[in-house]
Amino acid sequence: MNSNNANKESGHKLCSLLFDTVTPDYNTNLQTLLKLIDQASEKSIIVAPEVCLTSYDYDNFDEALEFAHVANKAIKKASHNKIIILTMMERRDGEVFNFAKIFHNGKVVYERAKARLFRFGDEHKYMSEGTDDPIEIVEVDGIKIGILICFELRFKDLWQRLEGADVIAVPSWWGVLRSEHFENLTQALAIMNQCFVVASDSLDAECTKMSGIITPHGKVDRNGNKPCLEVEYSKREISVMRRYMDVGIK
Numbered sequence: 544m545n546s547n548n549a550n551k552e553s554g555h556k557l558c559s560l561l562f563d564t565v566t567p568d569y570n571t572n573l574q575t576l577l578k579l580i581d582q583a584s585e586k587s588i589i590v591a592p593e594v595c596l597t598s599y600d601y602d603n604f605d606e607a608l609e610f611a612h613v614a615n616k617a618i619k620k621a622s623h624n625k626i627i628i629l630t631m632m633e634r635r636d637g638e639v640f641n642f643a644k645i646f647h648n649g650k651v652v653y654e655r656a657k658a659r660l661f662r663f664g665d666e667h668k669y670m671s672e673g674t675d676d677p678i679e680i681v682e683v684d685g686i687k688i689g690i691l692i693c694f695e696l697r698f699k700d701l702w703q704r705l706e707g708a709d710v711i712a713v714p715s716w717w718g719v720l721r722s723e724h725f726e727n728l729t730q731a732l733a734i735m736n737q738c739f740v741v742a743s744d745s746l747d748a749e750c751t752k753m754s755g756i757i758t759p760h761g762k763v764d765r766n767g768n769k770p771c772l773e774v775e776y777s778k779r780e781i782s783v784m785r786r787y788m789d790v791g792i793k
Contacts (some may be wrong), residue, residue, distance in 0.1 A: 555686060555776040557739060558589040561754040561766040563746040564598045569610045573617060575729050576629075579771050582622045588686065588776065591629035592745040592754070593693050593716040594641065601669055608634050611650065615651070626683050628712045628741075630657070630692055638671040643690045643714065645683060653681045653688075659701075661694040675683045675701070680708045686776070688770055693717060696728050706736055706792050713742040715750075722751040726763075733745035735756035738774065738783045759784040 553664055560579055565571050573596055583589050596614050597607035611756045614633025618627055627646040632639060640656035660666040680687050689705035689709065693715040705711055710731060717725045733740040740757040744750050755765035756774045759781050766772040785792050 548602055553685070553776060553778055554586045555582045555684070556587045557741050557756050557774045558583045558587045559741050559743045559756050559766055559772045560591045560595075560770065561743065561746050561752060561772070562588065562592070562595070564592070564595055566598050566600045568604060569597050569605045570605070570613075571615050573610075575613055577617060577621050580618075580625065580627060582732050583625060583734075584773065585605065585624050586628045586749050587685070587773070588688070588741065589628065589709060589743040589771075590712040590714055590743040591627070592743045592750075593630045593714040594632060595632060595714075595743075595745060596631060598745075598747065599664065599666070599669075599716065601665075603671065608639060618646050619649050619651070622650075623648055627687060628687070628688075628690060628714060630714050631695040632670065639669060641666070641670055641692065643691075643692050645681065647690065652683055656693065657691070657692045658690075658699060659695045663694070675704070678704045680705060684752070686710055689712070689789060691732075696725075696732065702732060702736060708736065708738050709778065710739045710741060710776070711736060713740060715744045716740060716747070717744050717751045717753070719749055719751050724751055725751045725753050729753075730757050730761055730763055733759060734761040737790070738781055739774075739790070 545578035600607045655677035687709040689711045725745040729742040733771040737759045743754045
């Protein structure tokens with residue numbers, strides 16, 4: 544079977560987003576996201592930056608949390624025949640968490656709270672930390688997907704929890720002063736776990752702007768000035784890499 548036939552069987556595409564978050568105009572951010580989702584191909588796996596709808600808008604924190612209700616409804620409607628991955632802050636039972644979510648065919652098919660908060664950014668002062676237990680591979684539309692949220696990318700034990708994933712999404716709000724770390728870690732994750740990595744960081748001035756897609760072989764393609772970078776997904780490429788360089792990942 545050649546690569547073209549493998550892609551034809553699957554038909555999935557990978558899409559890393561790159562756009563700015565306007566604070567506190569959350570609805571404008573939502574419309575930007577929805578427009579990019581609409582422009583993406585059918586059967587796309589779309590990864591948006593961390594907290595892309597509100598940023599960490601602590602000055603308008605209650606409003607940011609309430610906006611999640613609006614966003615959830617709109618993104619569910621936009622998720623037919625597409626897989627959409629992003630994070631948003633929400634209040635649950637009196638606590639605030641930063642939830643990673645996977646939307647597909649009108650539903651939230653997976654969610655978990657960020658397990659490793661970035662203390663240099665004071666996240667722990669405003670949000671509760673999730674646990675490692677829900678950091679797992681989830682199969683959506685035949686694709687095995689894992690998620691690492693921004694700072695979680697620095698923890699190698701979390702990489703191991705996602706061994707065997709076809710795609711690891713990395714929605715991020717990563718500081719520009721550590722751009723090289725983001726570039727190197729996302730590439731290393733793809734090489735170590737022999738999978739596709741779809742990393743999405745914000746166009747915000749304080750962020751790296753280094754959204755991109757890395758193949759199981761470690762080939763890097765960054766968005767540059769593209770709001771949506773689209774790459775063909777190939778299960779065969781994953782299988783070939785795991786057979787060629789057998790380190791025990793199935």
